[in-house]
Amino acid sequence: MSEMQANVTLEWHGPIALVRFANPPKGVMTAKAAAQLRDALSDAIAADEVRVIILTGGEDGVFIRHADVAQIARAGDHLARGEVQPERFADSPFNAVAALLEASPKPVIAAINGICMGGGLELALACTLRVASSDVAAIGLPEIRIDIFPGANGLARLAGIIGWHKARLMTLRGSLLDARAARDAGIVDEIVPIALDGAMEIALELAGRAPAAIRTIMRLSVDRPSMADVSMAFGSLLKEEPAIRARLHRFVADNEQLDQIP
Template sequence: MSIDPQPALLVETRGAVAVITLNRPDSINAINDAIRNGLPAALRQADEDPDIRVILIHGAGPRGFCAGADIKEKRDAETPVAARRRLTRDPWIQAFDRTTKPIIAAIHGACMGGGLEMALACDIRIAAPDAKFSLPETGLGLIPGAGGTQRLPRVIGLGPALDMLLTGDRIDAAEALRLGLVSRLVENVESLLPEALALALKIAARAPLATLYVKEATVKGAGMALADGMALEANLFSLLLSTQDKIEAARAFVEKRAPQFTGE
């Protein structure tokens, strides 16, 4: 197995935001075992940290967010049964689903294969004009293995998703915005991280419990019948009525000042 001369992941704190950097720029941040093992741990640590309210993920270097799986990574030969056991035991991508706090992906350059699947597992995607997106697996005799066939149709719709999945064609940032694959497009690459961080800090400034609950209601509700989703929303809404943050928000409105939320 190849060894990186530097950590594959960097984690730093910017205010109430945990910034996770995919740090393999020489390989366009291709996903190796260090990233597969490190990302779940980094996400869990940020999710459990009471001082962190939002998580931001981006890729180091000028070439892209993430080019997908590192096909140069050496792995011992394994049987199909062993491969299935390894891939289904606890897929690294499911760490995103277990994370209760909002996750933002800041995307530039290549966002391919597993890189796009990682971005799809985030809650918000913001892109630079040079971003390129594709799921090329069928050209390699494979299918996406980290949620591409499941998340992409839920984000952009069945027809456009099948178009991308079956052809492997790349789409640019403007098309990704049109399809709803990304929700924001910045002016240039240089402004991507500052604008993504500003967005993360804006979300982090809002009531923490309300932020957690709106993510829970929206994400879980998307997989429910409408009546069940409405019931979930009503339940979570009722839990917030007596919180200190709700009381503080009302007091701040009357006093014409910014609220000071504590997450209580």
């Protein structure tokens, strides 16, 4: 399969950036395609007007099938001949995409519109949340079926969501789940008839929230700070954001109830 077929597009929808990945006919992630995806995501993160990013597949029925096994096999040959060292994998474009997603200061929603296995799920797990179409039939980390394991920290990311025991068993057995089972397991946050529609609805909700508060939540969730650090961040938010202070005063003055605010 030619890498020239890979196609990553970046669309602007007001405060929402939509990134589509396609690599027909199989929808696998190559190194070149990962570099394209990294660049598109970097542009979306850097755009001041963007508040939320959606990542989805550009082919019907495929989010990202998995990493390109042919490239992995060739890399194994190069390693065996001593032409490259294992350390090279840490700097791969694929790992760069996963790290970029995980550290994004803006929420990234994975709209899983189809098959999402191996490297595809590893990238989805690096996103802030996951929405899947109800008809998706294959979500998982089945690398053990071809004698390897998730190579971009997918096991740890999965464990952070469903716990180490369940993540280990799922990876050891190469389990594949449909959308409903993935939702029940906690891997997918919501299932809807059309993933992109559901993701767009959530994105619009998040885009309407205070950007400074969203940024702080995103940063704290990545840094896993101490209680003192969280308290300092809370104080800084109140000090530096007059719009937030005004909103709090309006809440008190109007005798609002938090549970009645959309």
